[in-house]
Amino acid sequence: MAATTLNVDSVIEPLEDSLSKLGLEVYPLKVGWYNSLLPASFHLSYPDDSLAVVVLSTPAMFELAFLPFIEEQRFQGLRDPIDQCVKHCVSGAVSQCFPGQKVDVRYDYELLPSRKPRFLAQTAAHVSGAAFYYQQSDVTDQPWADRKMFGVCVHPRFGGWFAIRALLVFEDVTLGPETVQPLPPDCVPTRDGRIQLLEAFNFRWQDWGYRDVVCPVQTYSQKQRDYFSTPPAQRFALLRTWG
Numbered sequence: 001m002a003a004t005t006l007n008v009d010s011v012i013e014p015l016e017d018s019l020s021k022l023g024l025e026v027y028p029l030k031v032g033w034y035n036s037l038l039p040a041s042f043h044l045s046y047p048d049d050s051l052a053v054v055v056l057s058t059p060a061m062f063e064l065a066f067l068p069f070i071e072e073q074r075f076q077g078l079r080d081p082i083d084q085c086v087k088h089c090v091s092g093a094v095s096q097c098f099p100g101q102k103v104d105v106r107y108d109y110e111l112l113p114s115r116k117p118r119f120l121a122q123t124a125a126h127v128s129g130a131a132f133y134y135q136q137s138d139v140t141d142q143p144w145a146d147r148k149m150f151g152v153c154v155h156p157r158f159g160g161w162f163a164i165r166a167l168l169v170f171e172d173v174t175l176g177p178e179t180v181q182p183l184p185p186d187c188v189p190t191r192d193g194r195i196q197l198l199e200a201f202n203f204r205w206q207d208w209g210y211r212d213v214v215c216p217v218q219t220y221s222q223k224q225r226d227y228f229s230t231p232p233a234q235r236f237a238l239l240r241t242w243g
């Protein structure tokens with residue numbers, strides 16, 4: 001396929017077709033929307049109008065992609081099995097849908113030699129319109145003195161019951177000036193709501209409460225909660241009990 005034949009629809013449609021049945025969602029963005037918010041050390045070194053696509057996992061990914069992946073025993077007992085599964089799904093879809101096309105695929109867990117993340121997942125999700133990124137600076141008259149509070153993205157349908165898994169950059173596909181940056185839905189508009197959200201994410205993230213900040217259409221199944229509540233080193237043993 002010649003690189004120049006691709007436009008945004010001819011990227012998003014086949015990706016959506018193959019990834020939605022695995023519980024993954026895709027959202028397009030312009031590289032320039034992302035870079036404009038970040039210092040140079042985090043920039044993606046592509047032109048501003050290049051197409052990027054952020055990939056999210058929804059609660060259904062566990063049953064639609066992960067359990068079948070485990071059943072086929074395709075994971076190898078070194079790296080995180082969820083990361084291996086997402087990589088298998090995303091890289092499989094990219095090579096199947098875009099053979100010969102230059103696609104830079106970055107996963108949320110990958111680091112640069114500087115030890116910085118290869119992409120900032122929450123900023124990418126926000127500028128694509130997928131999920132509002134609530135940060136400390138979004139709270140007026142902050143009650144936390146000098147304490148650093150980590151920010152959190154909220155998805156309009158899944159609340160906090162999702163993860164941001166990958167960013168794909170299509171070097172040869174550009175988005176025209178008519179493409180307007182979508183604003184993510186502001187699901188937590190009040191100061192009190194944002195304080196509660198950031199405190200739940202920073203101080204009590206293990207109890208899952210921050211994920212219910214908006215009423216979600218679907219949450220993690222009990223099996224998925226059991227898996228993520230298990231310390232990473234013991235997850236292989238848990239998987240063997242399911243096998």
Ligand code: B12
Pocket residue numbers: 037038039042107108109117118119120121122123126127133135150151152153154160162163164165201202203205
């Ligand atoms: Co964590 N973690 N993490 N994490 N973590 C990630 C943030 C992510 C996205 C992983 C994922 O989904 N796959 C999720 C968050 C999902 C969500 O937002 N809904 C996640 C989660 C869920 C967790 C945990 C709950 C554990 C878990 O279940 N996995 C806990 C909760 C936090 C806690 O401790 N209470 C957790 C913990 C951590 C630790 C180990 C503490 C570290 C440090 C956290 C941090 O720095 N935020 C951690 C890391 C390192 C990451 C990781 C790998 C990188 C984050 C990072 O280094 N950011 C990401 C995955 C990824 O991004 N690749 C997951 C760097 C800082 C500097 O970025 O604060 O966003 P920043 O600042 C930038 C923005 O402000 C931007 O510029 C700044 C940079 O200069 N900016 C923007 C400036 N102005 C503006 C304006 C706008 C409008 C926007 C959008 C941006």
